[in-house]
Amino acid sequence: MKKNILFILLIFIFITESYPQIQRFPKPDFESGYTQPGPVKTYPRSVSWEYVDVAVLLIALFLSSYFALKKRSRKYIFSLMIFSLIYFGFFRKGCVCAIGSIQNISLAFFDKTYVVPLVVIAFFTLPLIFALFFGRTFCAGVCPLGAIQDLVILKPQKQSNRLNHVLGLIPYLYLGLAVLFAATGAEFLICRYDPFIGFFRFGFNQNMFIFSTAVLLLGVFIARPYCRFLCPYGVLLKWASVLSKRHVTITPDECIQCHLCADSCPFDAINTPTPERYPGEPDKGKRQLILLLLLLPLMIVTGGWAFSKLSVPLSRNHYIVKVAEQIRLEDTGQTTITTEFSEAFRGTGMPTAELYNRAALVQSRFKTGSWILGAFLAVVIMSKLINLTLWRRRLDYEPDKGACLSCGRCFKYCPKEHERLLELKGVSLLE
Amino acid sequence: MPEDKSPKYHDRRSFIKNGLNTTAALALGGIAGFTITRSTKGDMVWQIDPDKCIQCEKCAINCVLYPSAVKCVHAYAMCGYCKLCGGYHQPGTKRLDTAAESQLCPTNAIKRTFVENPYFEYTIDEKLCIGCAKCVKGCGSFGNGSLFLQVRHDICVNCNECNIALNCPADAWVRVPADNPYLFRGEVRESPTATSESGDV
Ligand code: SF4
Ligand code: SF4
Ligand code: SF4
Numbered sequence: 363m364k365k366n367i368l369f370i371l372l373i374f375i376f377i378t379e380s381y382p383q384i385q386r387f388p389k390p391d392f393e394s395g396y397t398q399p400g401p402v403k404t405y406p407r408s409v410s411w412e413y414v415d416v417a418v419l420l421i422a423l424f425l426s427s428y429f430a431l432k433k434r435s436r437k438y439i440f441s442l443m444i445f446s447l448i449y450f451g452f453f454r455k456g457c458v459c460a461i462g463s464i465q466n467i468s469l470a471f472f473d474k475t476y477v478v479p480l481v482v483i484a485f486f487t488l489p490l491i492f493a494l495f496f497g498r499t500f501c502a503g504v505c506p507l508g509a510i511q512d513l514v515i516l517k518p519q520k521q522s523n524r525l526n527h528v529l530g531l532i533p534y535l536y537l538g539l540a541v542l543f544a545a546t547g548a549e550f551l552i553c554r555y556d557p558f559i560g561f562f563r564f565g566f567n568q569n570m571f572i573f574s575t576a577v578l579l580l581g582v583f584i585a586r587p588y589c590r591f592l593c594p595y596g597v598l599l600k601w602a603s604v605l606s607k608r609h610v611t612i613t614p615d616e617c618i619q620c621h622l623c624a625d626s627c628p629f630d631a632i633n634t635p636t637p638e639r640y641p642g643e644p645d646k647g648k649r650q651l652i653l654l655l656l657l658l659p660l661m662i663v664t665g666g667w668a669f670s671k672l673s674v675p676l677s678r679n680h681y682i683v684k685v686a687e688q689i690r691l692e693d694t695g696q697t698t699i700t701t702e703f704s705e706a707f708r709g710t711g712m713p714t715a716e717l718y719n720r721a722a723l724v725q726s727r728f729k730t731g732s733w734i735l736g737a738f739l740a741v742v743i744m745s746k747l748i749n750l751t752l753w754r755r756r757l758d759y760e761p762d763k764g765a766c767l768s769c770g771r772c773f774k775y776c777p778k779e780h781e782r783l784l785e786l787k788g789v790s791l792l793e
Numbered sequence: 794m795p796e797d798k799s800p801k802y803h804d805r806r807s808f809i810k811n812g813l814n815t816t817a818a819l820a821l822g823g824i825a826g827f828t829i830t831r832s833t834k835g836d837m838v839w840q841i842d843p844d845k846c847i848q849c850e851k852c853a854i855n856c857v858l859y860p861s862a863v864k865c866v867h868a869y870a871m872c873g874y875c876k877l878c879g880g881y882h883q884p885g886t887k888r889l890d891t892a893a894e895s896q897l898c899p900t901n902a903i904k905r906t907f908v909e910n911p912y913f914e915y916t917i918d919e920k921l922c923i924g925c926a927k928c929v930k931g932c933g934s935f936g937n938g939s940l941f942l943q944v945r946h947d948i949c950v951n952c953n954e955c956n957i958a959l960n961c962p963a964d965a966w967v968r969v970p971a972d973n974p975y976l977f978r979g980e981v982r983e984s985p986t987a988t989s990e991s992g993d994v
């Protein structure tokens with residue numbers, strides 16, 4: 363064993379050392395006593411900062427949950443949100459965030475050579491753990507992307523329920539693609555299309571800046587568009603939040619069905635009481651449910667099949683496949699124009715056969731991955747439909763546990779909340 | 794539906810929900826546990842493998858920062874201290890002087906100082922360098938290849954996905970440990986754990 367390691371190390375040193383470095387001109391013998399400057403190395407901020415970040419994240423999650431569930435104060439949540447925007451957004455410049463960490467985690471699963479920093483694992487798991495206990499309090503006061511969108515909600519418009527349901531499917535697709543691309547080592551999709559990194563970095567990268575501004579402008583009318591219709595981490599948080607042990611409530615007490623809070627949520631996350639059913643009304647839902655359940659396996663196979671057809675174009679996002687396709691075009695005489703990619707590849711001296719083998723491996727991974735992605739999306743859509751046919755009796759106005767971001771905007775619309783606040787101030791209502 | 798309100802119904806629902814909650818927590822723990830086996834206490838940062846770089850000039854334009862966090866670095870130990878420097882002078886220039894128009898660098902970031910006859914020292918002013926790799930190409934094709942690009946980690950904000958790595962035609966970008974973040978030319982590499990951008994395939 364030890365011998366093996368030594369051998370590998372030796373080979374390694376040999377390879378890196380023997381790399382052809384063209385010494386065209388001999389090293390001069392200086393006579394004037396000139397001393398050669400050494401190489402200058404500058405280092406990134408020390409790792410202890412990373413641990414500070416995790417500590418801040420943990421404290422912010424605690425506070426956010428406390429402010430939303432116990433203290434019930436929009437003002438406190440808002441202040442925390444501003445702090446998070448400044449700290450995680452502008453000070454830490456956005457990376458690594460919980461949303462992007464999905465990709466590092468996926469890559470770590472499928473690529474043995476990739477080492478993932480502990481901090482990234484913490485950023486991935488902590489918000490989800492909190493969501494399992496208290497709902498999406500991460501979205502309320504900690505996520506910098508949510509915060510920057512929250513600030514511009516000026517004229518939120520209500521969308522139809524149907525539109526919300528349809529647009530709400532996009533994050534699942536985005537999540538699926540992001541995991542597929544990360545797991546195959548192609549690229550980190552979420553980071554590439556992160557709409558706000560341009561602001562956080564003040565990078566003056568024009569395209570990014572235009573994109574960021576566009577999303578923010580949209581956010582004036584559609585509250586938190588990224589959160590609701592794109593964010594892939596939001597999907598995971600939604601799942602966790604639906605199962606959460608405790609969750610924000612609109613009323614501190616019992617709902618009196620006064621309807622006052624009904625339109626208070628800019629995210630359309632308040633579920634209204636279901637209308638009474640007439641006795642003897644036929645239950646159409648049951649038949650639909652059975653039909654949908656029977657359709658489910660068929661949909662899974664169809665989805666998987668359809669997406670596996672897409673695997674070839676999808677795999678072109680992987681470096682190796684991109685290069686291999688170009689080389690094949692050149693070698694079969696289909697093109698005479700070389701690209702930087704093919705020139706770089708030829709410079710490495712790697713045999714083309716090896717390149718093709720690698721590309722085939724990547725493509726086969728994409729094939730399996732796309733199949734799973736298609737099946738996953740089929741399950742998502744079918745569950746959504748099944749969920750819509752299930753009739754659940756609801757008597758009160760309550761936040762939808764999946765969609766509610768725990769922002770606390772609705773609190774002040776509840777008359778019971780006003781009673782609670784007055785009582786806190788010591789005003790007795792009985793007088 | 795009066796049976797919906799029965800305590801039994803609610804018990805069953807909350808039982809299922811609690812079960813799922815615990816399952817989700819366990820799954821999350823599993824994910825965390827597994828990834829911890831492939832984790833490192835420190836951070837990973839981006840670096841350029843200078844042996845793979847083909848000096849395509851994308852490093853200057855694709856960084857999210859402007860000017861780019863990529864700078865030209867000089868391995869003095871490899872330098873020939875040439876009077877006519879392939880990295881400093883415009884190819885074909887007649888005047889081997891320090892006039893701006895005879896320089897290759899678009900920002901005049903390379904300083905040329907006389908050491909002793911016939912040797913000249915070349916120093917990169919990294920404040921001016923934009924990482925365009927023009928000099929790297931010049932030195933590589935006409936000189937000893939002692940100039941090369943590196944990510945400067947006091948500048949780089951360590952994007953989770955480096956925008957240059959994403960567009961690099963030579964797949965020259967690797968993730969390296971933050972406490973040993975350089976791949977200098979002419980130095981023995983100490984970080985064989987560096988992971989390539991496109992994974993292990
Ligand atoms: S939905 Fe996503 S972007 Fe929005 S606050 Fe939550 S985690 Fe952040
Ligand atoms: S806390 Fe209230 S206002 Fe805020 S997202 Fe939830 S339901 Fe909507
Ligand atoms: S993008 Fe890649 S090949 Fe181009 S200059 Fe930068 S490291 Fe070199």
Ligand code: SF4
Pocket residue numbers: 839855856857858861862863944948949950951952954955956957958
């Ligand atoms: S990680 Fe970001 S800041 Fe650093 S070189 Fe790449 S793009 Fe520039």
